[in-house]
Amino acid sequence: MSTLIARCARLMPSLAAYWYAIPLRLIVGYGFMEHGYAKLARGPESFVNILDALGTPAPYLLSWATILVELFGGLAVLLGLFIPLVSVPMIAVLLVAIVTVHLPYGFSSIKLQSVTEAGAHFGQPGYETDLLYIAALVALILGGSGPFALDRLIVRRIGLTTP
Numbered sequence: 001m002s003t004l005i006a007r008c009a010r011l012m013p014s015l016a017a018y019w020y021a022i023p024l025r026l027i028v029g030y031g032f033m034e035h036g037y038a039k040l041a042r043g044p045e046s047f048v049n050i051l052d053a054l055g056t057p058a059p060y061l062l063s064w065a066t067i068l069v070e071l072f073g074g075l076a077v078l079l080g081l082f083i084p085l086v087s088v089p090m091i092a093v094l095l096v097a098i099v100t101v102h103l104p105y106g107f108s109s110i111k112l113q114s115v116t117e118a119g120a121h122f123g124q125p126g127y128e129t130d131l132l133y134i135a136a137l138v139a140l141i142l143g144g145s146g147p148f149a150l151d152r153l154i155v156r157r158i159g160l161t162t163p
Contacts, residue, residue: 021080021146024136029078031133032090036070039063054100069093077140080149087137094130102127 039047044063051059069089076086102125105111111123145151 018147021140021143022148024140025077025080025083025146025149028133028136028140029074029076032070032074032077034074036067036074039067039070056100065089066093077137080145080151081154082151083137083140083145083149087141091134091137094134098127098130102130 044067047063047067048059051063056062070093073086073090075081077083077090105124106126107128109125109128111125112120113123114121140146
C-alpha cells in the first residue's frame with residue numbers, strides 16, 4: 001500500500017502540471033466572452049458612450065476593438081488556440097481597464113457596503129480581478145495551453161512537434 005501511495009505522490013506533480021490549464025482556460029475564456037457579450041447585449045453604443053465619458057480617444061473604434069478582443073480572445077483561450085498571441089491584446093484591455101476605471105477604487109474587487117432586505121450592496125470594484133485575469137493569462141503563456149487545446153491539434157496536424 002505504501003508503494004502505491006509513493007507512486008501516486010510522485011505522479012501528482014506531473015498530472016497537475018499537465019491539467020492546470022483547463023480551469024484557467026475555462027474561467028478566463030468564459031469571463032472574457034461574458035464581458036464582450038454583455039457589451040453587445042446592452043448595445044455597443046452604450047460602451048462607446050462610456051469610453052467617450054472616460055476621455056478615451058476614438059471611442060467608437062476602441063469600443064469595437066475591445067468587444068472583439070473580449071469575444072474572440074475569450075473563445076481562443078477557452079479552446080486553447082494560440083494563447084500567447086491572443087493574450088497580448090487581452091492583457092492590454094485589462095491594463096487599460098485598470099488605469100482608466102479601477103485604479104481609483106483600490107485593490108479589492110469586493111467592497112461590501114451594506115446588507116438590506118433587498119440584498120447586499122457593493123461599492124465600486126478595484127483592480128484585483130483584472131490582475132487575476134492577467135496572472136492567469138501569464139500562467140497559460142508560460143506553462144502552455146494544456147490538454148484538449150486546439151493549438152496542439154493544429155501543430156500535430158501540420159507535422160511540427162508540440163511545444
